[in-house]
Amino acid sequence: MMRAIQGYGPNGITASSLLKLPFYFTLLRLKTAVLTKVWDLVSFLEERATNMGGGGQNIMTDAKSVLNMSITVTVSAQKPPAPHGYISISTKRLLHNLEINAGARASVWVDSMRASSPTHIKSTPDDQGSWNLHHPSALEMFEQIIDASKGKQIVMFLDYDGTLSPIVEDPDRAFMSNKMRKTVRKLAKCFPTAIVSGRCRDKVYKFVKLAELYYAGSHGMDIKGPEKRSKTDKVTEHVLFQPASEFLPMIDEVYKQLVETTKSTPGAKVENNKFCLSVHFRCVDEKKWSELAQQVKSVLKEYPKLRLTQGRKVLEIRPTIKWDKGKALEFLLESLGFANCTDVFPVYIGDDRTDEDAFKILRDRGQGFGILVSKYPKDTNASYSLQEPDEVSSKTSTNKLWIFYGVWLNGNNYLWELNPKSKS
Structure with a gap:
């Protein structure tokens, strides 16, 4: 019977456990390497954003806020396959597909609007x-x-x-x-x-x-x-x-404001769908997307009970109900x-x-x-x-x-x- 080494937990460390130490150290090195790469990426983006000036700085602030969270790295000999019928979501797409809320920066809105367009999807x-x-x-x-x-x-x-x-x-x-x-x-x-x-x-x-x-x-x-x-x-x-019946008066009010506010953006169309609103930007020049996002944001900031989500070339305003x-x-x-x-x-x-x-x-x-x-x-x-x-x-x-x-x-x-x- 193997003798336990005293002083390391209630049962000590067995000789078989010692044999596994190189494996554990390998996992630790891999985890450290992944974390280092993440922060290298943040530093690179930060430096690039600084060189770009104000607009880039806004983008960096939002990107860093997403990355600045607890990261758990699971290492295995082989990447586990996705469940049958589904594929895993990449970090890049996850950032692009963030659900928009009324307080988000315009740069994030535009990135998400751009990502929703099939013309921007590049696939090999x-x-x-x-x-x-x-x-x-x-x-x-x-x-x-x-x-x-x-x-x-x-x-x-x-x-x-x-x-x-x-x-x-x-x-x-x-x-x-x-x-x-x-x-x-x-x-x-x-x-x-x-x-x-x-x-x-x-x-x-x-x-x-x-x-x-x-x-x-x-x-x-x-x-x-x-x-x-x-x-x-x-x-x-x-x-x-x-x-969502109780939201009808509010939605009608916001609809009128959005129609008036977006008049200056050629191609923008606001649609009243009774319990939600749609701001279509399919016919809006991409250079005007940021302007349109700001217009929508300026209206919604007064209505915390409404939230903004996104579909194909459309911004959707809905009640905050689940x-x-x-x-x-x-x-x-x-x-x-x-x-x-x-x-x-x-x-x-x-x-x-x-x-x-x-x-x-x-x-x-x-x-x-x-x-x-x-x-x-x-x-x-x-x-x-x-x-x-x-x-x-x-x-x-x-x-x-x-x-x-x-x-x-x-x-x-x-x-x-x-x-x-x-x-x-």
């Missing part, structure tokens, strides 16, 4: 290949999806802009095609289907024109169920939830009776940063999956991808939708009848 073939590996095409992985959903209650959630309609310069002209409308109508015949959008619910309904759907507008803060007809053939509207598209997804599942159901299979398709809240909910629940509509590699919690809205309504997608439904109703035999190759 290796990046694209790695991203596709973790987020394969939903169409190519169709049979895998079929296997995962077999025997479960499927519930569909769809974003609108960039998912059911293309992204356009004028948000008032984001019309969905008749082909897409037919696809969504077929989908709603198969499964409970909801549109979850940052847009005003009434505006989304005017675009979609399908009464049989659930609609969650204003990032899920305005939820309505399908229209129902009574015995007298009278249509009744079923409003499910509006958690509600988002992910919460709306959970609320709808509960309303449908699937809150604690183990055999429900939610599918959420979206393209925007705001859809990540819903993707994360599905990941955390371990049920269903998210599908990101994007041509570019992005940090996302979605499991699968589609290249663009056309793939959502493509002939291949529509055909597979019916196979999807048939398998759900009748099991794998239905898939074999439509696709004999699947027998092999």
Whole structure:
């Protein structure tokens, strides 16, 4: 039996522990090296910011404040892989994707605005290949999806802009095609289907024109169920939830101020989405982004109960309540009776940063999956991808939708009848 060396803890240090000391010292050296590199980076940026003058100094102040925190370094022989279907978020992107608040500096706002634009995303073939590996095409992985959903209650959630309609310069002209409308109508015949959008619910309904759907507008803060007809053939509207009603007067007031304040910025458009506001900068010259950010900041500083988040070429002003598209997804599942159901299979398709809240909910629940509509590699919690809205309504997608439904109703035999190759 090995003798313990006395004086080092209740049990002392055994000879076997001494053999591990070189390994522990190696870990310590690696940890020290990582910390040294971090602070070297801070010093380099600090020196560069000083040389750049006032504007650079502002950027450095914000960057250093983010880096000035406790750092825990875990060292292993091999970098642990990301969970299946997800990729880790780089520090650079994390800094760019910071949620904006009313007190943030304009330089940070502009960096985040710039990062939200696909034109600024630079990816190598290796990046694209790695991203596709973790987020394969939903169409190519169709049979895998079929296997995962077999025997479960499927519930569909769809974003609108960039998912059911293309992204356009004028948000008032984001019309969905008749082909897409037919696809969504077929989908709603198969499964409970909801549109979850940052847009005003009434505006989304005017675009979609399908009464049989659930609609969650204003990032899920305005939820309505399908229209129902009574015995007298009278249509009744079923409003499910509006958690931000008390903010309506404030939001209307801020809307008027933003419209007036941003008049001097060509291309800026302020949209009132009832329970939230959108400041679109898709048509604003990039040189004017800082000016626009300052204008929005000047208005919001008087309204601490409102917060600012960001989507694709849009700044979103919302109430500070803890509600988002992910919460709306959970609320709808509960309303449908699937809150604690183990055999429900939610599918959420979206393209925007705001859809990540819903993707994360599905990941955390371990049920269903998210599908990101994007041509570019992005940090996302979605499991699968589609290249663009056309793939959502493509002939291949529509055909597979019916196979999807048939398998759900009748099991794998239905898939074999439509696709004999699947027998092999």
